[in-house]
Amino acid sequence: MKEDDHAAAKLHAPAVGVWTDVRPEPGDPRAERRYGELLEEVRLADQLPFRTFATTEQHGVEDGYLPAQLPLIAGLGVATERIRFMTNALLLPLHPWRQVVEQAIVADLLSGGRLELGVAAGGYAREFDLFGVDFRRRGELMERGLAFIRQGLRDGSLPDGPDGTDVAAPPRPVQDDIPIYLGGGAPKVLDRAVRLSDGVIPVDFFSPETKFAELWEDGLAPALARHGRSLDDFRFTICVPLWVSEDPERDWNLFYRDAIEYQFNQYATWAGDRSQVGVDTDSDTPWRRETMLVDTPENIVRRLKDIRARAPYHQVVFWYRIPHIGHERAMAHLELVAHKVVPFLDG
Secondary structure, three states: OOHHHHHHOOOOOOEEEEEEOOOOOOOOOOHHHHHHHHHHHHHHHHHOOOOEEEEOOOOOOOOOOOOOHHHHHHHHHHHOOOOEEEEEEEEHHHOOHHHHHHHHHHHHHHOOOOEEEEEEOOOOHHHHHHHOOOHHHHHHHHHHHHHHHHHHHHHOEEOOOHHHOOEEOOOOOOOOOOOEEEEOOOHHHHHHHHHHOOEEEOEOOOOHHHHHHHHHHHHHHHHHHHOOOOOOOOEEEEEEEEEEOOOHHHHHHHHHHHHHHHHHHHHHHHHOOHHHHOOOOOOOOOOOOOOOEEEOHHHHHHHHHHHHHHOOOOEEEEEEEOOOOOHHHHHHHHHHHHHHOHHHOOO
């Protein structure tokens, strides 16, 4: 990666986005209350200087994790005016590809052209069993699926007619070119993202200051150089849990450690193997406040700048509410990040 390419992402302050899975608080069976709170949260985010509102999905789980992103985004698009929406990420091998294209078009129309489509291969074999899809074929399915949805979104036709003939996929979206991003950070994923998409959306929970630098230096920068691309035409978004507080130790002990523990243990249960959910240690508690982005506003600003100096991301998307945080805390946190972090990320 040339120095001028590395610097290109630094010409402007990074964008900041927020991320949700819409799960109710543990023990609360009333999803309708959580979705009502979501409307308040997205309307607030729309008024604050956040660029992106991201969603995510899981299937066949018991805790209310969002299963259907594009219908939700279509509804949230009507309830907002400015903020962009991103699936982060839609599990492409599990969805009928024509349905993805058609639902994405409707979501783009209802949001007035504010959709960004993040897709991923998926990592939990049990979900593939649920949908009757061979887990071992997910890489192949991603390659084929990306070409399919790209054609549908750009050209307005899909090659799913008799003998592979093209069939229309109307109506046309607002955007001529709905961005497509890939989730994940493995070398094969990064190479696929650079070859076939508009950007990448990797996640790290526990050690973002080291992991994103390694991802950039060892994976993404070489892939961009290998395929003749740069950060001028490829968007690099990092995704993290993040909690800003004037007293981070207090919040960590009061509720945030419980939130992270809940999140991680659910993922580990679904995966059936702790090593499959981003943990490189045998420790029973891989989460440590000192290595996670749980800090004061001033330190969060400094640390996000330090990450960007080593991994020149365009946007950071943070999980603003996971179970154990609650609605009122989440709303106050959005305000705090908007006023004490976002304006100070330039430079």
